[in-house]
Amino acid sequence: MCHRCVAASPIAKSIRGEDLSKSVKQHWVPQFYLKEFSTPETRDAKMKKVWAFHREKGDPLLVNVEDIAAQRHLYTPACPEGKRDWKTDDKLTDLEELISKVWPTIAHDYVNLSDKHIRMAVSLFVATLILRHPCKIAEVKKIHDMMVSVWEKAPKDSEGRPYGSYIYEGKEYELDSSEWHNYKNATDYDHQIFFTSLIESETGVIAELLIKKRWSVVISEAPVFITTDNPVIAENQERERFGLGTKGTLITFPLSPTRILCMDDKFEEPASQYYPLKVKNGAPFNQVQWAKAYRFMISPRHPVNVLTEIIEYSETLEK
Structure with a gap:
């Protein structure tokens, strides 16, 4: 038996004190959300499936919802001693359980988009999807490597640690390099732990930015919208470099095959409105989703039909 199989066995997990009820396959796009995009044939089945189409390889495939947008121990990396911290995954699971109870109403009904409880719930959910x-x-790794590259060029003390100062928000600060060697030699485990810590520390910050925007929903009578394994899209037509809080940033997120949530800064327009889709299909929104997909398109309809609509729509823009 391979070492990996032994390590993953129930006996080994029990010895390490791991909770056997915990899921090692951790979704970055929750299953309750993906189920909204299941095919008509499997919508009422126990094992729901979606059409998945990879950006770069292969043919469209029917995939079980539990097998897409997931990675083993994404939020629970093992420390050098082999133990795992489930705190972040537990918090994400708790939020999913809460949101899943109201999601059918949000995804299919006409909820009051001005309601503070609705806005907070959706904002927290969308913020976690981003983070x-x-x-x-x-x-995280890219920023780490960039910081190491910058400070490696600075003068060093007798311990080989850089010293100097930096300016933040108009104020000058001395660099605290006491942990420099640990930072410089950060491992994949360190990067993943920092990633999970950002989920916990920044979710509320991002949620507050989303709450402040003008919300509206575009609705379609037919189930025409797709989603992807990267469903929250931020765009800004005025700036090349921008953030979620930058003026003019538009955030779109498919709630279901018939609903697209839009968050923008057009406060001169009516807020909390539901607008009917003005074109014959979801191509304008699906094109953006497909362009920003991480790996997969996820759709209740065959991807060939979706892509045909996107191509036809693109051709009209070129005329």
Whole structure:
């Protein structure tokens, strides 16, 4: 038996004190949300499936909801001693259980988008979708490497630690490099732990930014909208570099195949409105989703049909 199989066995987990009820396959896009995009044939089945189409390889496939947008121990990396901290995963699970109870209403009904409880619940959920995505680990590593590169060029003390100062929000601060060697030699485990800590520390910050925006929902009579394994999209037509709080940033998020949530700064327009889709299909929104997908398109309809609509829509823009 391979070492990995032994380590993953129930006996080994019990010896390490791990809770056998915990899921090692951890979704960055929750299953209750993905189920909204299940195919008509499996919508009422116990095992719901979606059409998945990879950005770069292969043919469209029917995939079980539990097998997409997931990674083993994404939020519970093992420390050098082999133990795992489930705190972040537990908090995400608790939030999912809470949101899943009201999601059918949000995804299919006409909820009051001005209601503070609705706005807080949806904002927290969307904020976690942004922060819990595995691409954030790569961003953490990239920033770490950049910081190491910058400070490696600075003067060093007798211990080989950089010294100097930096300016933040107009104030100058001395660099505290007491933990420099640990920081410089950060491991994959360290990066993943920092990633999970950001989920906990920044979710509320991002949620507050989302709450302040003008909300509206575009609705379709037919189930035309897709989602992806990176469903929250931020765009800004005025700036190349921008953040969620930058003026003019538009955030779109498919609630279901018939609903798209839009968060913008057009406060001169009516707020908390439901607008009917003005075109014959969801191509304008699906095009953006597909362009920003991490790996997969996720759809209740065959991806070939979705892509055909996107191509036809793109051709109209070129005329």
